[in-house]
Amino acid sequence: MDLTLTEAQLEFRSYARQFLDKEVVSQRAAWDRAESVDISIVPKLGEIGFFGLTIPEEYGGLGGDYITYCIGMEELGRADSAVRGIVSVSMGLVGKVILSHGTEEQKMRWLPRIADGSVLACFGLTEPDTGSDAGNLKTRASREGDEYVLNGQKMFITNATWADVCLVFARTGGPGPKGVSAFLVPTATPGFETREIKGKLGLRGQATGEIYLTDVRVPASARLGEEGQGFAIAMHSLDKGRVSVGAGCVGIISGCLDTVVDYATQRQQFGRPLASFQLIQDMIADISVELDAARLLVWRAADLIERGEPFGTAASKAKYFASEAAVRAANSAIQIFGGYGYIDEYPVQKYLRDARVMTLYEGTSQIQKLLIGRAETGVSAFL
Numbered sequence: 196m197d198l199t200l201t202e203a204q205l206e207f208r209s210y211a212r213q214f215l216d217k218e219v220v221s222q223r224a225a226w227d228r229a230e231s232v233d234i235s236i237v238p239k240l241g242e243i244g245f246f247g248l249t250i251p252e253e254y255g256g257l258g259g260d261y262i263t264y265c266i267g268m269e270e271l272g273r274a275d276s277a278v279r280g281i282v283s284v285s286m287g288l289v290g291k292v293i294l295s296h297g298t299e300e301q302k303m304r305w306l307p308r309i310a311d312g313s314v315l316a317c318f319g320l321t322e323p324d325t326g327s328d329a330g331n332l333k334t335r336a337s338r339e340g341d342e343y344v345l346n347g348q349k350m351f352i353t354n355a356t357w358a359d360v361c362l363v364f365a366r367t368g369g370p371g372p373k374g375v376s377a378f379l380v381p382t383a384t385p386g387f388e389t390r391e392i393k394g395k396l397g398l399r400g401q402a403t404g405e406i407y408l409t410d411v412r413v414p415a416s417a418r419l420g421e422e423g424q425g426f427a428i429a430m431h432s433l434d435k436g437r438v439s440v441g442a443g444c445v446g447i448i449s450g451c452l453d454t455v456v457d458y459a460t461q462r463q464q465f466g467r468p469l470a471s472f473q474l475i476q477d478m479i480a481d482i483s484v485e486l487d488a489a490r491l492l493v494w495r496a497a498d499l500i501e502r503g504e505p506f507g508t509a510a511s512k513a514k515y516f517a518s519e520a521a522v523r524a525a526n527s528a529i530q531i532f533g534g535y536g537y538i539d540e541y542p543v544q545k546y547l548r549d550a551r552v553m554t555l556y557e558g559t560s561q562i563q564k565l566l567i568g569r570a571e572t573g574v575s576a577f578l
């Protein structure tokens with residue numbers, strides 16, 4: 196389904212797929228078992244330009260449009276969601292808000308290195324006691340002269356143990372979202388400690404960690420945006436991030452479809468290929484339709500971003516539908532594979548484990564529904 200793709204977008208997709216097949220798909224099962232990707236993949240992804248998509252050339256990026264960005268995230272999701280997350284968080288969640296809210300000095304300091312993959316960033320919003328309710332986070336940043344002193348804890352942070360810089364959201368004012376500010380904290384700063392979280396169901400190759408901040412001192416120039424603007428910055432970032440997660444989920448569904456078609460046309464039972472059974476085609480048809488629907492929702496949100504129009508609700512719809520559809524697709528894929536789907540010789544069990552978190556992070560499915568419900572009714576179900 197290539198309705199509106201330009202020659203350049205098609206070329207990028209084909210190039211990205213070839214690169215990822217060689218460098219990532221061949222390794223993903225081993226990385227999954229080892230609970231770590233080989234981190235040397237990061238500079239290679241940087242060379243190809245994945246970290247520079249939509250970052251302007253003056254800041255070391257590739258520039259380019261949002262549909263191309265979604266194609267990149269789709270191909271990464273199809274290859275390995277653990278790798279897609281490394282890029283999405285560093286460039287998508289952090290790089291893009293430095294671009295939209297950073298000072299010229301912050302942009303020049305961080306963007307060229309985020310865009311070439313020589314610096315990895317992480318996004319520190321979630322805390323042990325505040326996930327969906329991020330506006331009530333407890334980490335504090337106290338002003339002392341020309342510095343801020345940060346104290347607190349972050350939970351479930353992608354790239355935490357690999358990152359060179361963390362976008363930390365911390366409270367500088369009173370309770371609630373309006374008391375939150377954002378800070379670009381180099382992870383080598385004294386008092387910044389991490390601990391890796393092991394034993395995840397999916398995204399096992401990706402480093403997810405806790406962050407402990409103990410009297411971490413940063414200059415006032417490390418603040419991103421104004422005091423009190425932090426929560427709005429986080430939400431702006433997550434709105435765009437949801438398009439990226441949605442695109443990654445489209446990649447999972449697309450990977451499931453190709454894998455099951457291949458298997459069902461070869462595997463024989465009762466003297467016929469599985470693909471000839473109507474109940475198998477029923478599942479394949481559902482995967483195929485949901486793939487198209489998810490991709491169209493993601494591309495619509497990307498197109499709204501590209502045209503500078505409001506896109507938040509479209510991003511929530513794309514993320515909600517694509518993530519739930521990815522779980523359904525991967526689950527059906529295992530059913531079609533039978534017992535072989537349950538072992539890691541084939542990718543479908545990994546697709547299911549990786550898809551499962553997509554309905555949880557960057558706003559759970561319930562949170563997306565509340566955002567969509569608020570947009571439809573004008574009534575907020577949040578307190």
Ligand SMILES: Cc1cc2nc3c(=O)[nH]c(=O)nc-3n(C[C@H](O)[C@H](O)[C@H](O)COP(=O)(O)OP(=O)(O)OC[C@H]3O[C@@H](n4cnc5c(N)ncnc54)[C@H](O)[C@@H]3O)c2cc1C
Nearest residue numbers: 318319320321325326327351352353555556557558559561
């Ligand atoms: C692998 C992984 C990577 C992650 N990476 C990052 C990262 O890089 N940076 C970061 O900041 N965070 C990250 N997260 C955290 C993630 O965003 C949170 O887990 C998510 O926002 C949910 O928060 P919670 O886990 O505290 O669940 P809770 O907020 O406690 O929610 C538990 C359940 O209650 C439901 N719920 C909550 N409030 C409502 C409501 N008002 N109405 C109805 N239902 C509700 C939720 O939908 C969910 O089903 C990551 C998480 C994981 C698992």
